[in-house]
Structures are given as structure tokens and as C-alpha cells.
Amino acid sequence: MRRSTGTPIALRLSALFTLVALGVFVLIGSALYRQVDRSLDLLPAAELDARFSVLESTLNRYGTPEHWAKINNKLNLLAEEDRRIRFWVVSGNPAYEYGQPDGQVRHFAEGPPGMRDLHLADSPYPYKVLLSELPALGERPPLRFLIGIDTETFWQAQHSLLLAIVGLAVLGVLLASLLSYWVARIGLRPLLALSAEAQALAPPRLHGRLQTQDLAPELAQFADAFNAALDRVSQAYSRLEAFNADVAHELRSPLTNLIGQTQVALTRGRSAEHYFEVLQSNLEELERLRSIINDMLFLASADQGTKATALTQASLAEEVATTLDYLDYILEDAQVSVTVSGDAQAPIEKAQLRRALINLLNNAVQHTAPHQVIEVRIETGPDQVSIAVSNPGPAITEAHLPLLFERFYRVDAARSNSGGGNHGLGLAIVKAIALMHGGDVFVRSSAGTNTFGICLPSAQGRGFAP
The missing domain is CATH 1.10.287.130 (Signal transduction histidine kinase, dimerisation/phosphotransfer (DHp) domain)
Known part of the structure; x- marks a missing residue:
């Protein structure tokens, strides 16, 4: 048995579930990281605002050199308590400065008040700095007060969060892949069972059928x-x-x-x-x-799909008459007569149609008693024409009608006269000729009359140009 070299369905489903899980983890992880990143970005600013609000009243209350010395001591204590925090005071009077501001800090202090990042040469991470402008008070000139916080801890927290999210996403994708493969294998068990049942069916044991109970x-x-x-x-x-x-x-x-x-x-x-x-x-x-x-x-x-190609627009009544001339001696021996009614034009391959007519008329003659009449009716429809050959005879059981145009099929009880060179292929050839012309066959049995016929596309139905 030839085995398929394609990818198993379980692996395909597992891969699809893995891609879906990856997409979900990426979306959720990205949204979570951005939200936490915004929250972490707000923490330094909140802490600087809180510290400045504590110092602001003190800075704006005293303006003498004696009080300024106390403020310097307080700033020293605060800086020692939290090494992340740095203070600078920039002024036109060096006596009122703090933190030994260098050129970079002085240049930064010339900017507009507010919260900005300051990159110092001695730190790999930027400082979040709150710049405030204090007006002159007493002997104290106007000041630029800077309070900054090192963002290293916040950057490290962001980095740790990113690693955690990526690690959890990878772990989640791996778990989703394994679980989806397991679930797919379980889900495909009914299909595997059906496959095993199907493999047990082989000629001549074709009577078995797949069980459909309890299936999805x-x-x-x-x-x-x-x-x-x-x-x-x-x-x-x-x-x-x-x-x-x-x-x-x-x-x-x-x-x-x-x-x-x-x-x-x-x-x-x-x-x-x-x-x-x-x-x-x-x-x-x-x-x-x-x-x-x-x-x-x-x-x-x-x-094999052979089609009638040498089509000629012709009168069906003339073709029936030509066929009857050919069968004249057979009709005379059988002592039956034929009547023809109607006419129609249709694109046909004459030799093939005459062969079909000979078989239809032979079939009627073989099952018609002497001194009876066979009727041939030619009718025109919207897109097709039909030739019906009717002969009097015993009724044919309804169950046999669809099978009468099959090869070698005979209904012995109803149509026992199968001798005379008839070998059970005549009606099958009629059907083949009809299909070659793009048409079909029909059979009816009622009121003591059996009718066999052929339908052909008309010139309009075929789009035939004579």
C-alpha cells in the first residue's frame, strides 16, 4: 500500500494552534509590557514631585546665608539617605549653589522648567530631573533648583519584566504546542477508526458500510x-x-x-x-x-468520452423514413406496421442517429405481436427534440425501467423475446449515441404501451449554426 508523504493532520493542527497561541501571547505580552512601561515611567516623576513638594516650602521661606547653610545640610542628609537622588542648585551667586553643578548641569538648568531626562557621563542610565525656578528672596538671588533620580532601577525592572514576558510566552507556546498535539490526536481518533473500517472494505466484500453513530x-x-x-x-x-x-x-x-x-x-x-x-x-x-x-x-x-462532431442540420422525420426503408423486410417478416408523426430539425451525426433508430425500432419489432402498429412520434421542446418509439405490449415493472438501457440487461418475464441476434447491447448503444450528442434517453410503460426514446439538443439549445 502506498503511504502518503504529507504532513500528518495532528501536526498541522498542532502547528496552527501553536501559531494562534504565539499570536495571542505576543499581543497580550505587548499590551502588558506597554502598560507596565507607562506605569514605571510615571514612578520617577511621582517620586520627584513628592520630594519637591516637601522642600518647596523650605526653599521659598528663607533667603539669608545662615538659613541657606541649614538647607544645604538638609539636602546632604536627603542625598545620603537615598543614593538614587541628586540635588543641584544653580545661581548667579556661588554661595547659594549646591551639588557642584558642572557645565552640563548648568546648560541643562538654562532650559525651561519641568521634567526632563539628563544624561550624565558617570551614569549609563539617564536621570529623570525636575527643574524648578525659585524667585529671589531677601539676600538670595533667583535660583534654578534641580532634583534628579537615577532611573537604573526602573530600567532594570523593565528589562526583567521583558525577560519574564518573553520566557512565559515561550513556555506558553511550548505547552500550547504539546497540548494541542495531544488534543488533536484525541480528536482524530474517530477519523482513524473510520480509516481502519474503510481499509477493511475491498472487492468483493463491498457490502459493509462505515458506522455513522456517535460521530461528530x-x-x-x-x-x-x-x-x-x-x-x-x-x-x-x-x-x-x-x-x-x-x-x-x-x-x-x-x-x-x-x-x-x-x-x-x-x-x-x-x-x-x-x-x-x-x-x-x-x-x-x-x-x-x-x-x-x-x-x-x-x-x-x-x-472514454467520445463526442459526435460531424454534425449536420437534418430533418428527423427524413432520418426515420430512411431507417424504415432499411428495415422494410424486417417489418414485413414481423407483420407489423409503423406510423410516424411530427418533425423537427436538429444537428446530428446521421450515421450514428440511424444506428440508434435501427436499435429502437428493432427493439419495438421484437416485442410487438403480428398485425399491430408501432408509433414513432417526433416532438420539439424549448431546447431539445425527442424521438419516441412506442409499441403495444405487456407493462414493464417500474423497478426495471431505469436499467433497461444498461448493457446485457433483459427483463425475461416481461420481454422474453430476446432471440434473433439480439445480444443485449442495442439499447445501451442508443444511450451511448444520445450521450455522444449531448442528449439522453427515456422509457415509459403505461396503458399497455411501452415507449423508448431519445432526446437530442436542438439547434437553439446547442447554439448550432447550420
Whole structure:
């Protein structure tokens, strides 16, 4: 058995679930990181505002050098308590400065008041700095007060958060992949069971069907479709077996006759006249064999999709009349007559249509009692034309009607007269010719009349330009 080299469904589903999980983790992680990043960014500013609000009243209350010395001591204590915090005071009077501001700090202090980042050479991380402008008070000149906080801890917290989110996302994706593969394997167990059931079905054991009970709707729909396909295959297989048996039977009869007559003729010396009769009888059997083989080859060609291409716009009534002339001696021997009504124009391949008409009329003649009438009706529809051949006879059971155009199919009880060279392929050839023209066949049985016919596309229906 040839095994598929494609990717298993379980792995495909697992990969899809993994991609979905990855997308979800990325979206949630990104949203969480941005939210926490904004929150962490607000913490330094909040802490600087809180510290400045504590110092602001003191800075704006005293303006003498004595009090300023106390303020310096307080700033020293605050800086020692929290090494992250740094203070600078920039003034035109060096006596009122603090923190030994260098050129970079002085340049920063010239900017507008507010919260900004200050990058110092001795720190790899920027300082978040709150710049305030204090007006002159007493002996104190106007001041620029800067309070800054080192953001290293906040950057490290952001980095740790990013690593945690990425690690959790990777772990979550791996877990989702494993769990999705496990879930997919469990979900596909019914499909594997159906596959095992299907593998057990093989000719000639085609009577079994897939069980559809307790299946999911999707699998039940698949099982129903598979069972319907099995029904069609089983019917086709049965018909093929019957066809092979019929072919063997049809070929065996003339071959048996040929062999038997030849063996009898060779048992002892015969006259020339006797040998002539044997050869003539053998010729008839050979003609019958040739007819069967030609019909089977024609049907095989039709099965391969051969279409009628040499189409000619013609009168169907004229084609029926030509066919009746050809069958005149058969009708005379059978002592039946034929009436024709209606006419229509249609694009046809004349030789093929005449062959179909011969088979339809032969079929009617074989099942019509002497001194009765066969009716041929030609009717025109919107996009097609039809030729119906009706003969009086016993009714055909409804169950047999769809099968009458199958190869070698006979209803012995209703249509027992199957001799005279008829080998069960005539109506099958009619159907093949109809399909080659893009048409179809039909059969009806009612009120003591059996009707077999053929439908063909009209010139309008086919878009044929004569």
C-alpha cells in the first residue's frame, strides 16, 4: 500500500494552534509590557514631585546665608539617605549653589522648567530631573533648583519584566504546542477508526458500510458521502461482474456452436455440399461474434468520452423514413406496421442517429405481436427534440425501467423475446449515441404501451449554426 508523504493532520493542527497561541501571547505580552512601561515611567516623576513638594516650602521661606547653610545640610542628609537622588542648585551667586553643578548641569538648568531626562557621563542610565525656578528672596538671588533620580532601577525592572514576558510566552507556546498535539490526536481518533473500517472494505466484500453513530457532524457527513460512494462502487462492481458474465455467455454460445459444428464435420468424410452448409452456419456465428465485438468496442469508445462532431442540420422525420426503408423486410417478416408523426430539425451525426433508430425500432419489432402498429412520434421542446418509439405490449415493472438501457440487461418475464441476434447491447448503444450528442434517453410503460426514446439538443439549445 502506498503511504502518503504529507504532513500528518495532528501536526498541522498542532502547528496552527501553536501559531494562534504565539499570536495571542505576543499581543497580550505587548499590551502588558506597554502598560507596565507607562506605569514605571510615571514612578520617577511621582517620586520627584513628592520630594519637591516637601522642600518647596523650605526653599521659598528663607533667603539669608545662615538659613541657606541649614538647607544645604538638609539636602546632604536627603542625598545620603537615598543614593538614587541628586540635588543641584544653580545661581548667579556661588554661595547659594549646591551639588557642584558642572557645565552640563548648568546648560541643562538654562532650559525651561519641568521634567526632563539628563544624561550624565558617570551614569549609563539617564536621570529623570525636575527643574524648578525659585524667585529671589531677601539676600538670595533667583535660583534654578534641580532634583534628579537615577532611573537604573526602573530600567532594570523593565528589562526583567521583558525577560519574564518573553520566557512565559515561550513556555506558553511550548505547552500550547504539546497540548494541542495531544488534543488533536484525541480528536482524530474517530477519523482513524473510520480509516481502519474503510481499509477493511475491498472487492468483493463491498457490502459493509462505515458506522455513522456517535460521530461528530463533520465526520458523519464524510462517512455518509463515503457510504454513498461505496453504494455506487458496489453497484458498478455488481454490474461489471454481471457484464463480464454476460459477455462470456454471449461469446461462448457462438464459439460453442462453431467448435461443435466443426468437430462434427471433421469426425468423418463429408460431401462438399455438407461442408458448404457447415461453413455457411459458421459464417453466421462469426458474424454474430463480430457484431458483439464491434458493439463492445463502440461502447468502450463512448465510455472514454467520445463526442459526435460531424454534425449536420437534418430533418428527423427524413432520418426515420430512411431507417424504415432499411428495415422494410424486417417489418414485413414481423407483420407489423409503423406510423410516424411530427418533425423537427436538429444537428446530428446521421450515421450514428440511424444506428440508434435501427436499435429502437428493432427493439419495438421484437416485442410487438403480428398485425399491430408501432408509433414513432417526433416532438420539439424549448431546447431539445425527442424521438419516441412506442409499441403495444405487456407493462414493464417500474423497478426495471431505469436499467433497461444498461448493457446485457433483459427483463425475461416481461420481454422474453430476446432471440434473433439480439445480444443485449442495442439499447445501451442508443444511450451511448444520445450521450455522444449531448442528449439522453427515456422509457415509459403505461396503458399497455411501452415507449423508448431519445432526446437530442436542438439547434437553439446547442447554439448550432447550420
